[in-house]
Amino acid sequence: xxxxxxxxxxxxxxxxxxxxxxxxxxxSDRVPKTDxxxxxxxxxxxxxxxxxxxxxxxxxxxxxxxxxxxxPAAWFLExxxxxxxxxxxxxxxxxxxxxxxNSKLKSIINQIEDDEMPLFSYTLIHRDAILTKSEKDLIxxxxxxxxDSL
Numbered sequence: 001x002x003x004x005x006x007x008x009x010x011x012x013x014x015x016x017x018x019x020x021x022x023x024x025x026x027x028s029d030r031v032p033k034t035d036x037x038x039x040x041x042x043x044x045x046x047x048x049x050x051x052x053x054x055x056x057x058x059x060x061x062x063x064x065x066x067x068x069x070x071x072p073a074a075w076f077l078e079x080x081x082x083x084x085x086x087x088x089x090x091x092x093x094x095x096x097x098x099x100x101x102n103s104k105l106k107s108i109i110n111q112i113e114d115d116e117m118p119l120f121s122y123t124l125i126h127r128d129a130i131l132t133k134s135e136k137d138l139i140x141x142x143x144x145x146x147x148d149s150l
Contacts, residue, residue, distance in 0.1 A: 018071040023078040025068075026085070028060040034094035035059075046142050050090070053118045053129040057084030060091045065125060080119070098150045105147040109140045 031038065037047050056062045057080055067073045088104055096104065111117040112131065123130045131139070 015071075021071060023068075023071075023074040025064065026060060026062040026078075026081050027064075028091075032060075032091050034092055036090040036093035039094045040146060042142060046138060049131070049135050049139055052126075053131060055090060056126070056129075057081050057119075057122070058088050058090050059085075060089065080122070102147055102150050105143045105150075109143050109147075112136050112140055112143075 033039075037050065042050070062077075062081055064077070068077055088108070093101070108117075113136070118126075118129045118131070
């Protein structure tokens, strides 16, 4: 029993200690002119779906949940956001070459059709980010339109 108390105390101290290591927040109060939504001017329904299901991890402005101040959850979020932005940052869309845009559009379409995006771990908390069949079809059809116009 004494060992269990020591382990619990050590874990509690470690948990408190890691709270002093903050993460870098992904928040910006401006939308650059290179943003996907500004450049392509999609219908409102498409914009809403992208903002709800994609922009938290794939833009320069994340709407953080309450638990983003608690470690190690904040580290987990920061890692997902950095990885998401490294793959695709919708705020920097118009900085991409047509070839890269084509590649990104193909990837978006495939990942949505294969239920890889949005991530399951994201949709567990963000229930509004879950894409219905009709929303998937709307997004993929729209992305195919853009792809064909490049």
